[in-house]
Amino acid sequence: MSIQFLAFAEAFPLAREFRISRGAKTQADVVTVIVTDGHYYGWGESVPYARYNESISSVLAQLDSVKDRVATLKDTTELLSILPAGSARNALDAALWDLRAKQTGKSVYALTGLSEVKRCYTAQTLSIDTPDNMAKQALELKQAPLIKIKLDGELVLERLAAISQASPKSRLIVDANEGWSPAQLSDWLPELKALNVALIEQPVPDTDDASLAGLNPDILLCADESCHTSENIDTLANYYQAVNIKLDKTGGLTEGIRALKKAKDARMQVMVGCMVGSSLAMAPAYCLCESVQFVDLDGPLLVAQDRADGFTFEHGRMSQPSPFLWGLPGQYGQQFLASTWQHHMTEEAL
Known part of the structure; x- marks a missing residue:
């Protein structure tokens, strides 16, 4: 079954300026990827990072360069030989896992064999x-x-x-x-x-x-x-x-x-x-x-x-609340992703 995907940039304003030793930022610039098999949709997000010589434009170009090769992917391990480690591969990998959860009716935990997170405290x-x-x-x-x-x-x-x-x-x-x-x-x-x-x-x-x-x-x-x-x-x-x-x-x-x-x-x-x-x-x-x-x-x-x-x-x-935006089986979010897909495909055609 052929896989198609689209990638686009989004920006999230920050609640306050975020400063580290290398500089400050006031918004998070991300790349969003949506994949589809023509029936189900999955999505993922990554954050290009200048420290690793990445930018929004470079990541979008990386993704565009592999569209034909992704069409026939059998599983995410094949991505390891198609794209180098970095945020381009991350966004596509995440979207493919989400798609697979929808296709199989299994959560990403079940698909990967990872233990479901019961309790988590973040820094x-x-x-x-x-x-x-x-x-x-x-x-x-x-x-x-x-x-x-x-x-x-x-x-x-x-x-x-x-x-x-x-x-x-x-x-x-x-x-x-x-x-x-x-x-x-x-x-x-x-x-x-x-x-x-x-x-x-x-x-x-x-x-x-x-x-x-x-x-x-x-x-x-x-x-x-x-x-x-x-x-x-x-x-x-x-x-x-x-x-x-x-x-x-x-x-x-x-x-x-x-x-x-x-x-x-x-x-x-x-x-x-x-x-x-x-x-x-x-x-x-x-x-x-x-x-x-x-x-x-x-x-x-x-x-x-x-x-x-x-x-x-x-x-x-x-x-992780219910409903949740990623990695679970079911129809949740499919209408939104289909609408977003159609919106960006229409924009590209203009």
Whole structure:
């Protein structure tokens, strides 16, 4: 049965400016893919990321270049040889899983053999600001179980101290986005432990991973920008105790499952993470969360208006409501996707 798909850009304004060590953004720019077999429809979303030399236009061009090859796909594993790891493959992979759930009458959990997520607490993210403003952001979270803090190389201890004082019961994840030197990391580690930091994401540039060898820190170090696919895991296990699996890096759930297994085999802890996007982007990643140690899928909390029938959040607890926008059997959403398909096909024809 022939598969057709279309891809288009969408933008989600953010609830507030989101700032990391590499810059700030006020909206989430995403690529949405809809696939159909002529009867059923599926969809997915990805977030092109400039750090990996991606843009909306480059991802749309990638997808357009494989339309003929996708028409005869038998399953998502064939995508691994058609598209490289990245957000183009992620959006298409997600859409194909959703389509398959509709075709087979089985959930993506059943199709993949993954354990259905019963309970999940996600980190909630604070973007870089002054210590006082970051403390105010932390207070708004009302003692969230897990807070993720974006930092650069400035005022690190001052910012963390302010947040820890504002939310003393919260465990903290620090995300430096490659913004520290190995020397800074070594200097700050003892005090970070005292401030209830449980994990540090990618403290050093991915070119400096080897500098972490033999460090044996009291806080988990987690590879993020250094970790893309399952092929990276064995090397990273020499330097890190954890990896951050993001489907926009693995190129979708299909490879994400392989990366999760490889990390477990290497006895590494796992964070499932995200770029800033809607619940549609989080949904495939959520399927991995039953057996991981850290979840960071709060993207929908950062946008001003999420998609309909997306995740619900209560004091850090992330839940999949019913009805839900992705990955389940049945006719839910089919009329909307068919209408959206027709709208964009008409626009392309004009």
